[in-house]
Amino acid sequence: MKAVRLYEPVGIDGLKYEDVPEPTPAIGDVLVQVRACGITPTELEWPLWTDALGHKRDYIVPAHEFSGVVVALGFGTAGVAVGDEVYGLIMGYRDGAAAEYIAIEAYNVAPKPKTLDHIQAAAVPQAGLTS
Numbered sequence: 001m002k003a004v005r006l007y008e009p010v011g012i013d014g015l016k017y018e019d020v021p022e023p024t025p026a027i028g029d030v031l032v033q034v035r036a037c038g039i040t041p042t043e044l045e046w047p048l049w050t051d052a053l054g055h056k057r058d059y060i061v062p063a064h065e066f067s068g069v070v071v072a073l074g075f076g077t078a079g080v081a082v083g084d085e086v087y088g089l090i091m092g093y094r095d096g097a098a099a100e101y102i103a104i105e106a107y108n109v110a111p112k113p114k115t116l117d118h119i120q121a122a123a124v125p126q127a128g129l130t131s
Contacts, residue, residue, distance in 0.1 A: 003099030005059040011044050015062075023095070023103035025074035030106050032086060033071045035118035037063035037097035040126055052093040064090040066097030067112055067121035077106045085112040089125035097122075 003020045025031040039062050049057050067087040070080055080086065088109040090096055112121045 001100040003061050003095075004063075005061055006044060007059045009045050009047070009049070014044070020099065022101050023099075025072055025077070025103045027075050028077055028105055028107075029074035029103045030070050030077055030080055030086070030109060031072035031074075032066070032068040032097075032102050032104060032109070034066050034068040034097045034100060034102055036067045036122035038065035038122045038126070039063045039096075039098065040065075043096075046092060048092045050093070052091070061095035061098055063096040063098035064092060065122050065125040066090065066102065067118040068097075068102075070109075071101070073106075074103070080106050080109060085118075086110060087112045087118075087121040087125060089129060 001020060001022045002017060005016050005018060006014050008014055043062050048060060051057055070082055070084045070086055073082065086109040088104065090104050090108060
């Protein structure tokens with residue numbers, strides 16, 4: 001699959017579009033085929049160069065707001081099904097949605113509102129959380 005990666009916090013000039021392995025959903029995760037994503041203007045300079053356990057990350061995948069379709073479930077995942085249209089906000093210590101597929105905790109997705117298309121839905125999470 002293809003994804004956008006940033007290898008050092010230098011802003012938009014550091015972005016690289018490249019082939020990467022498709023993520024595998026872990027326990028409690030869903031695998032989402034991304035239809036739209038959003039990058040917060042300052043996101044490329046956030047100091048998130050470690051994972052949730054404090055291990056150094058060699059790169060980040062930006063775009064923590066997204067909308068897409070669930071294509072697989074990790075073991076023990078409940079409350080969501082393959083084929084569901086979802087949107088959400090990925091925590092900063094995981095790869096973002098500037099990729100064809102993302103693995104994300106199921107509790108970080110919600111049903112996409114039927115009145116919004118995927119582009120509109122991907123623009124809601126950060127602004128909604130902020131307000």
